[in-house]
Amino acid sequence: MNIKLNMPDISTRPADKCVTKLKAEGVNLYYGSFQALRNITLDIPSCSITAIIGPSGCGKSSLLRLFNRMNDLIHGARLEGNVELDGTPIYSPKIDVAELRKRVGMVFQKPNPFPMSVFENVAYGPKRHGIKSRGELEEIVEKSLRHAALWDEVKDKLGQSGLALSGGQQQRLCIARVLAVEPEVILMDEPCSALDPVATLKIEDLMRSLSEDYTIIIVTHNMQQAARVSDTAAFMMMEPDRAGVLVEYGPTAQLFTNPKDKRTEDYITGRFG
């Protein structure tokens, strides 16, 4: 193993906080006739960062989008199996999808602020969930921007378009926008792939500090990043004609230093993928 590990010490976390937050059991996902996920079973612990790694097209994003039902938006998507949030099946017909997505926020690969002001971007979620008073919104916006380590950079330009910020700032704005609805889980789909190294480091620091309060799942192409920030890691792979196989899942330190599966070892040592 030649990957330098700088593992966070998760033993200091209060033990009672680390319960199973999200759970997938025997999940198969199909887009039309294409099977994107194959018999996925995993438990995501709360208040930690879980990384999903693997080569392009292996189903990482599909797995991530399972947890806030974003796959629903894709026409022809069909799911088998069970996904639970805090023990409640989220694909049950009784579930209010909007409410679920409020609890399970998402940051996308490409920074995608709305074509509105910085303030309106952050206030968008809270407004949709019924907060009308300007004072309350101002409070939430400031808190979220501070939490996303963006406040000092944008406090004088809250009225400016969110699209006028730099890429890294836009991504932190998107994180602030998610934080503003006070989710429990934050899904991040390659949040740094469009950013430069400095902005990437800022986002990673942010993720570490957010992991105190939030359950974070991150899809990443960058194995160093997975090793740097995550507590647990899942390795997915695509075999010929078979995408969406979960090969190995466990504590990041173990997955990177002592993988159980030969394929994981091959991938993280750069022998393929």
Next chain:
Amino acid sequence: MLQQNVAPTAAEVSNRGLKRRLRLGERFIEGWIFLAGLLAIVVLLGIIFILLKEGLPIFTHTPPWEFLFGTKWYPVSDPPTFGIAPFFVSTLMITLISTVVAVPIGVACAAYLSEVAPPKVNDIVKPIIEILAGIPSVMMGFIGLALLSPFVQSLFHLNTGLCGLTAAIMLSLMSLPIIVSVSEDAMHAVPREFKEASYALGATKWETIWHVCIPSALSGIAAAVMLGVGRAIGETMTVLMVAGGALAVPASPTDPMTTMTSAIASGIGNAVRGGLQYQALFAVGLILFILTLAVNIIAERVLERQKRKFAR
């Protein structure tokens, strides 16, 4: 330094010839495109020139003020009076009502097609809307006469169902296809990322349409509305058939009306070429032209402001 004259090789010569030919072809095409562009301007200037030439002389008979605000249109009385207020008010009233009816329905329909409808429904509904756009206006006039006007008559207890409201409803149906298809395109072009971000924040479909899709597509929707307004102002045949043709200034939408377009269409056949009525009708055309120009300029301004707001 010694200048060396090296004779060009045969290949170089033929290459040069090719380049020259390409350059000529390029010039030729450029010229054509320039002429095509010029043609549009020439035609526009020609229209303005004809309208001014044929229409302006009426103002020596009737001052512009009286022409615009006069309420009596008696072209064959002695002496004739030319006041176009009845037409002007009718056109404004009918256009306004048809826009008010068509825009919410059109935008809602576009939102449904772009954001809600499953592809199968789309495949059926879109061609139907396009067929609606292709129905000749005379047919729409028939429909208005046969179906809508009795309904309007009984609904409002009128003496006749041929009135401004009937015309406005028919016009709204006629401008619907263009409003739907242009604003559907605009909403469809809203980046997926915006919609996904909205859904991921826990917004419902309706909230996403209302707060993200429509605002982001606003410039396209505004263009669609303006096209619809343009269609309503300019439509002649349907209005001629169902608006009732009264020459008084309408007091209510349920009064029979004559719009500027139908006044021209119905009057020009009886007018002596170069006569006063002929000139007056051309002047009506001139005012119609100015009106549509104003609509276009306002639309342009709105779009410009909208663009700046988003580009900030």
